[in-house]
Amino acid sequence: MHSLFYVLFHPLRTLNLWLEDDPNASIVDVLYLFTTFSAFGIWLVFDRYQKAVNSAVPFRYAAPEAADPNWHSRVIPNANIRSHLQEPDLLPLQFGGEREYITCFDPANNLHLNSIMADEALSIEAKIKRAKNAQVKWCETSFSERRRVMRSLLRWLVENQEVCARVACRDTGKTLVDAALGEILTTCSKLEWLINHGERALRTETRYSNLMMSYKKSQVIYEPKGVVSAIVSWNYPLHNAWSPIIASIFAGNAIVLKASEHVIWSTEWFVGAIHKCLEVLGYDADIVQTVCCWPDQAEALTRSPLIKHITFIGSEEVGRKVAIAATEHLTPVTLELGGKDPAIILPDTDLQKWASIWMRGIFQNSGQNCIGIERLIVHSAQHDELYDILTDRVAKLRFGSVLAPTREGYINTVDCGSMISNDRFNALEQLVFQAQEDGAKVDIGGKELLHTSCEGKSFFQATVVGDTQPNSRIAQVELFAPIALLIRYDDIDEAITIANGTRYGLGASVFGPHQDLCIEVARELRCGMVSINDFGVFYVSLSQDLPFGGTKASGYGRFGGPEGLRALTNPKAIVTDRWPSFAQTSIPKVLDYPIRSLVRSWDFVHGLTMLLYADGYRARFNGLLQLSKASRR
Structure with a gap:
């Protein structure tokens, strides 16, 4: 003092x-x-x-007209991303020839957004090369300079969050609240983590040395890989685009992002904001490239020798194809392939206390959430009560579009938006029907929702399925839909068996009145992430420091946290002399080539091993004596 x-x-x-x-x-x-x-x-x-x-540098980036709730466009009666084949007049006049196009539309209202030329192999290769050329200079930037990019993006996102949310809503049919939670908050959290902790995860590390090498200093440096790629899904177009981009460029890489055909309109706008930020700060925006192509052209990206890492977020079927293609050049891959996340509800849990968490976990983004709750595993004594609670609340859910054409300044209040398309509706209806045939109880939902005021045909009724058989088809496949499944169990071991009884292992939740018991159950679950008395907090706003990923058919590798950031680098070990003028490696004469005596050299190495690693001081002393004798002979 x-x-x-x-x-x-x-x-x-x-x-x-x-x-x-x-x-x-x-x-x-x-x-x-x-x-x-x-x-x-x-x-x-x-x-x-x-x-x-x-400090953050402010920049402006114009909002698209379609983000306005009062924007109008042509309604496509049977909208489909390949609808240009049936609706040639949707194509701009400058498009022509044999190229393929992608039709962008609002799935909740069927409003035509744009028609975009799909990338071919040659254009994809050109974008990869542009990224590679730009990365040469970008990798020389300091962490301080990269943090400034992150701060500028964070400031822009916070100041333009409503516009960003509306853009996401227009392209996916989701609600503003779902966009705020899944797109804005989560992306802000990721940016904040990179700003505060990204350098710490990637700065040069000093590693421990043992006694024999105590005169050496060991370090690990994390070098950029070069050009990496991310192939991402459509359910969160802002976050799924920005998250791999900001992580990749913070690590010093360039990135080629393949967006889903379903959300290329919004993705190009979101990535355009990053381009604008880089340009204002004086950097080459070519370090970020956007690709959108049909599946038959995607191998130009996955098989490219210039791509040094691939992050894939999507279905298991496509993920396997990406992994196979990546083996051509031994390109490392991180796969996040979805899941069938269980929520185990332990006996005597207060159902009313956690009902809101379960509703959000099941019905957020109309169930199109890779870490959404797909199965509620509840004790038999509480099954019927939970079924009644959920059925009552689900009956009050309002479906619609927050951007449906309305009077000036009015935003529709809805709980759930549309799904991305109606392509899977027949399969979902068949799964619900088959579950009923197997004895399940369905009093609400289970079918397509024919909306009375929205032109879109992509609404599915919120559904509650009680008494679901744990081995039934509906309990084994990923639904990615607004469907709650309730499965009974009689003892905790059975609940764990049911939770582990699918091919997936992404996330999970455990709810109960006693946290210690919840943790014990969580340790028995075969998955990558578990929340205790909560849903999805291993990724949402407060937990970007954690690795995200799963096991089994949910994929491998991790993104998020230090593990995900380091996966985008090449770790290099460097060993130097700690006191170069005092101690450096020299070869003892007894070990120098040509070896004079095999017996002496063996005794020397044997004694050295005993001295360093034998159990007990007497054995180590004997090793020292043997080492000394072998050296003197």
């Missing part, structure tokens, strides 16, 4: 003595005063420089 007082107040005392021409102010005091205030001045200059270098 005395030392702190001296450091803080002695300069002030010295200044006072000096100003009063007091003889007690010695030359030492004056020099101390000068040094202190000089250091303070240097600190102020450095602090202002750091703030200038790291």
Whole structure:
């Protein structure tokens, strides 16, 4: 405490003595005063420089007209992303020839958004090369410069969150609340994590040395891979695009993002904001490339020798094809292939207390959520009560479009939006019907919802299926739909068996009145992530420091957290001499080539091993004696 007082107040005392021409102010005091205030001045200059270098740079990026709720366009009666084949007049006049196109439309209202030329192999290769050329200079940027990009993007996203949410809603049919939670908050959290902790995850690390190599210093550096790629799904177009982009460029890479054909309209706008940010800050925006193509052209990306890592988010079927294609050049792959996430509800759980969490976990984004709750595994004594609770709440859910054409300034209040398309509706209806045939109880939902005020044909009724058989088809396949499945169990071991009884292993939840028991159950689940008395918090806003990924058919590898960031780099080990002028490696004569005596060399190595690793001081001392004798012979 005395030392702190001296450091803080002695300069002030010295200044006072000096100003009063007091003889007690010695030359030492004056020099101390000068040094202190000089250091303070240097600190102020450095602090202002750091703030200038790291501060966010504002930029503007125009919103698309279709983000306006009162925007109107042509309604496509039977909208499909390949509908240009039946609707040639939807194509711009400058399009022609044999190229294929992607029709972009609002699935909740069937409003035509745009028709975009699909990439072919040659255009994909050209984009990869542009990214590679731009990365050469980008990888030389400092973490401070990359943080400034992240801060600028974060500021823009916060200031333009409503526009971003509306763009996501227009292209997917989701609600503004779902966009705010799944798109905006989560992406802001990712940016904040990179700003605060990204450098720590990638800075050079010093590793431990053992006694034999104590004169060496071991380090690991994380070098950019070069050009990486991400092939992402459509359910969160903003977050699924920005998340791999910001992680990749923070690690010093360039990235080629393949967007889903379903959301290319919004994805191009979201990525365009990143391009604008990079340009304003003086960097080459070519480090971020967007590809949109039909599946038969995707191998131009997955088989490219210039791509050094692939992140894939999507179905198991397509993920397997990506992994196979990547083997041509031994390209590392991170696969996130969805799941069948269970929520185990332990006996005596307060059902009313957690009902809102389960409703959000099941019906957020109309069930199109890779870590959504797909199975509620509930004790037999509470099954019927939970079924009644959910049925009552589901009956009150309002479906619709927040961007349906309305009077000026009015946004529709809806709980659930549309699904991305109606392609799977027949399969979903058949699964629900088959579950009923097997004894399941369905009092609400189970069919396509014919909306009375929205032109879109992509609404599916919120559904509750009770008494679901754990081995039935509906309980084994990923639904990705607004369907709640309730499965009975009689003891906790049975609940764990049911939870582990699918081919998937992405996320899970455990609910119960006693947290210690919940943790015990969580440890028995074969999956990548578990929430206790919560849903999905291993990824949402507060937990970007955690690795995200699964096991079994849910894929392998991790993105998110230090593990995900480091997966986008090449770790390189470097070993140097700790005191190069004092101690360096030399080969003992007894081991030098040509070896003079195999017996002596063996005794030397044997004694060295005993000295370093034998159990007990006596054995180690004997090893030292043997080592000494072998050296003297």
